[in-house]
Amino acid sequence: MTGQPIRILIANVNTTASMTETIRAQAAAYASPGTEVIGLTPAFGAESVEGNFESYLAAVAVMDAVVRYDGPYDAVIQAGYGEHGREGLQELLDVPVVDITEAAAQMAMLVGRSYSVVTTLDRAVPQIEDRLKLAGLLDRCASVRASGLSVLELEKDPDRAVEAIVEQALTAVEGDRAEVICLGCGGMAGLDRRIKEATGVPVVDGVAAAVTLAESLVRLGLTTSKVRTYATPRPKVITGWPITRAGENS
């Protein structure tokens, strides 16, 4: 609607700063001209998030990083695939919050009747299914499949990653009848083109999808509904919050 530049915070869920930069760059590549994308790295938590314990920790660490960020911004992206925490951010903020898991699924549903997610480890599968179920986006999900590579292995060896992802993607398309593939890990940003070539179906990267949705929400003037589920927290005594105090790590 307006010509003013949009500022988007994109929060990595793990503490590996190089990943934050990869994710930020991927978002920036798909952002509109003039949109500024700022990467945030949590001050505590796992170097790579795999499983519920680390994911819950990340949920709090992302909230911690966002509330401590003191610049202006128009939207927040949580760049973890299948991770906890989006609802908490929505309570704390008025600006829109977009989770890459949901962003990818939404875009996939616009270009195919069913989609599959190819993620990292087998243990990530149930979490992603649960997040999609709560998001009301599981109905057209054909399957969530694991490539068997951990987040760090993915980052270290992109060729092996492509191979492992393509294998699962082809099984999803032929066996599970998926028509679109979502890349189920923030760290897969940038692999979409090669996987699309190998499978012949559209491939959605969640970070890229999320940045266009975040911009869309800002342009539409839509902010999080505060009427019930995401109402601002009530005033009360909260001990030890934010977790990271001034002068501490970060």
Place this chain on the structure above:
Amino acid sequence: MTGQPIRILIANVNTTASMTETIRAQAAAYASPGTEVIGLTPAFGAESVEGNFESYLAAVAVMDAVVRYDGPYDAVIQAGYGEHGREGLQELLDVPVVDITEAAAQMAMLVGRSYSVVTTLDRAVPQIEDRLKLAGLLDRCASVRASGLSVLELEKDPDRAVEAIVEQALTAVEGDRAEVICLGCGGMAGLDRRIKEATGVPVVDGVAAAVTLAESLVRLGLTTSKVRTYATPRPKVITGWPITRAGENS
């Protein structure tokens, strides 16, 4: 990604040209700078679409209008709320096709846990529910409610429309626990602000939502998956197609 301007066709589902212009203008208002929006009016069908017979006719009339359009375009929006036909367009075209029913629901789900649709007549309710069910977007739909006003009444008397919509929207928020309202008729474009003021919850207009999603898909380089459901029609004898022949009405 690129600096080149995007061209979006937006197809009205009824034959009332003034509505095509309203819808086109609404889309253009939310489009990015440089995006061109072209309105299409079907050459046959109902002056306003209410019910399955008219909607099936519109599905074919929209396909007829789109295949006869000979300029270039990057995406198509079908601007009927709860109408048939999106899957047919997806088979005929490679570029993305966005239905305003689904676009509104997707945006709503990003800013609230549940949404309600407020539409025109009671008879439109089941159709909208069915389209959302097939789209896999019904899970977080709190209700679809009818304002009791027909499409043409809506257009004639916007004040009465706002009043009737607000009444249903408030019932949706308080009784059905909706946290966002979707305006369930292409002809409601432009009423969102007043309804948001009256209800205090985000209000999503499908046309505006669709234009941002269409642009997003183009920027992401995503096109309709051709692997199964939306594969290009097989070559065969088709009699009387397109319906509208050269030199005929339109």
Place this chain on the structure above:
Amino acid sequence: MTGQPIRILIANVNTTASMTETIRAQAAAYASPGTEVIGLTPAFGAESVEGNFESYLAAVAVMDAVVRYDGPYDAVIQAGYGEHGREGLQELLDVPVVDITEAAAQMAMLVGRSYSVVTTLDRAVPQIEDRLKLAGLLDRCASVRASGLSVLELEKDPDRAVEAIVEQALTAVEGDRAEVICLGCGGMAGLDRRIKEATGVPVVDGVAAAVTLAESLVRLGLTTSKVRTYATPRPKVITGWPITRAGENS
């Protein structure tokens, strides 16, 4: 209830007149003594319907053919498997309308706990699933499977058709745990006996099922509810309807 003969219109969804006659004859073979079955062929559309574009066209072409038919009739059967349009006919008519997709599923559910559909091409599968979902009959559907043969191939080579259908039917019974097979194409009429022999489970032909259900509705005095979803279309300006004008093709 009464001794008067029943007249049933059965509408083919494609423009191949020989198929209309096959379907009509199949219906007549299962009709009660005294029931008259009249076949209708659409005046426009595909020679064989496979996919959404052709199916939407067929929906309108069937409505066009039915509204132009000027004899008396007591019920209408739409003889396309998984095709669009039944709801439109229900709005236009007071007499009962039976879709063969639903008729087959209902009969199957009376003689087994779960059923599978064996249809033509892979691309038909999602459409059939969607129609069964909207009809509320998907819950006990074990699977929809494609024989890989097109509608016209089926008609040309019944022996090859039987072989391909039996292969999928056996997989459905053993792998998907189906207990009944529905023949998922109007053009499969007459193959039921051979497939039953080969699989050992009941095999339901939709056309045969539909004619008994249409007669049942007439005998029970049941007509389409006009209270909401299938209410008669409201009076309004409709351009170019019916599509086929006097003196034109047909």
Place this chain on the structure above:
Amino acid sequence: MTGQPIRILIANVNTTASMTETIRAQAAAYASPGTEVIGLTPAFGAESVEGNFESYLAAVAVMDAVVRYDGPYDAVIQAGYGEHGREGLQELLDVPVVDITEAAAQMAMLVGRSYSVVTTLDRAVPQIEDRLKLAGLLDRCASVRASGLSVLELEKDPDRAVEAIVEQALTAVEGDRAEVICLGCGGMAGLDRRIKEATGVPVVDGVAAAVTLAESLVRLGLTTSKVRTYATPRPKVITGWPITRAGENS
């Protein structure tokens, strides 16, 4: 298909012989010319079945009555609304078995988008819902409502019954958005016309519906699938079966 007369057993679920006769007559009234309808009354159980204990007893008593019946028959109807037992009969018999709960729902789904059941007592509601859920027919059920009258009260005072049923039926149509009403008790046979007049929507009587479906199955040559769920019981020692011995009551 053939001209030979069909013989249908219709089993009352309670021990009140006058009800058996009412049900039998209702079935006969909707049967084709030449079809013979034979009523069966259980030799033990409740005078009217209301609740699970009595319903389980009826399930066994109906099986007991059917296996002791030594004449020929082509199909069996179980004339209890929401009662247990149909699956047991399907194991014991090869001929088709039709439950009036399911028959009514199927017919209702052919003439409206959603249906409600109006039954006797509040305690019958969950049982009917459960039976429809297992039958895969709950998806389009708008509601199951209780008139508050017991089975015996219904039979004694039909005028009061009509009044109480109409009240619930109108609430179902207006509040629950039902488009068809199913009469949820074998003892409501014959009330359909008056309730249709009062509500303006189609009203389905399960007994009438079941007799047309049973005839349809016979004409289509369909018998219960024996491949898994309804396979014939394996040979084994069964003590005290049938329950009713020669020379005993009945």
Place this chain on the structure above:
Amino acid sequence: MTGQPIRILIANVNTTASMTETIRAQAAAYASPGTEVIGLTPAFGAESVEGNFESYLAAVAVMDAVVRYDGPYDAVIQAGYGEHGREGLQELLDVPVVDITEAAAQMAMLVGRSYSVVTTLDRAVPQIEDRLKLAGLLDRCASVRASGLSVLELEKDPDRAVEAIVEQALTAVEGDRAEVICLGCGGMAGLDRRIKEATGVPVVDGVAAAVTLAESLVRLGLTTSKVRTYATPRPKVITGWPITRAGENS
């Protein structure tokens, strides 16, 4: 809560008294110190229950045995996997009634995200699925699988039973993604340890689970809700009940 000993009736569903004793002993082994477990054998029905006919008979035979038992008791366990009848007992009694099918599923859901049931014959699978569906416990059920052994074969050859169960359990864990295995037959009591060793996942025996749940309900002072579904049967004429008369078999 109290120091008084709890008395639990555990009803076998078949007439094989040795199985009653096995089941009773298994229950006693997991009962708290001081809890007394009393085994009941039905006076009529199948020597082993496999299928709906035999299961309905068992439902009535178990109710018959329980109402004829004249000692005091605090809870009842129905020890048939996937069998009918629990709701009838709940109407007849005030004390809690626990079905081993549901008890096993509940315990499994506490220690894993999804569970599979390994049962006896293929024909038992649909019944177990149906009972879990009605119990609202099917959502996290990954699969119900048949070992292919009948109830009596299981009892005769425990080694072969373990082997057959382990094979299915491993397929469930690896292929169906189950995280816990439920032993789907009362006669499998005592095999849990060996199957756990072979599969590495928790294995739940329904009888053991049920006895701890029955004790829990008693300690919590919870009894069956009498407000609607499980209300006490209304006073009325019931012929031939109980089935087993004084002086007869049993």
Place this chain on the structure above:
Amino acid sequence: MTGQPIRILIANVNTTASMTETIRAQAAAYASPGTEVIGLTPAFGAESVEGNFESYLAAVAVMDAVVRYDGPYDAVIQAGYGEHGREGLQELLDVPVVDITEAAAQMAMLVGRSYSVVTTLDRAVPQIEDRLKLAGLLDRCASVRASGLSVLELEKDPDRAVEAIVEQALTAVEGDRAEVICLGCGGMAGLDRRIKEATGVPVVDGVAAAVTLAESLVRLGLTTSKVRTYATPRPKVITGWPITRAGENS
């Protein structure tokens, strides 16, 4: 199985130590003789948990408190109603983890066909629904209702709490057709008796239910499945964990 005493940790989700003691005492009151119950209070977080932000914080604070506890224990209870975190504990521990939300629902399902939860504030409703959905226990949930009282108001004025809960419980029983009421807040422990008296239906307190389930799991020898979803976290660098360091608050 054994005579050795069981030790159960019960973790309060908020930082109000007096509530920890109330919850611990309630658990101890329902524990078996010899069972020891140890209460844990988080070292950081909200004084009362209401909403997602506070709940995510509590999830991490409970994990933090449990991993820092260095005594032996056999099971852990998380005593927050509808709160996040249970899956994280299940990854970190081998012993069983029981959430009071699920414990209450399971017990309720054993004594009635449907249950309602009465909780504190309206904003807690969606969270409880979501947790029950993920737990696979929502199917038989008739409704989740808010009393309108905050956690602290509940604790301060039990009489007003009972009144507000009874009002919602009666609406649940009569309007939503609930047959059992679950008290949806750890702080409602001890109110069950008065609410049962006022409503006439069984009332389940989650803390009491959880302690019996935790004991049951221990007696059955069941521990959390480590095969996939709740596998132990992989070894990796985790910064700032546990959150609470030696010598800090707590």
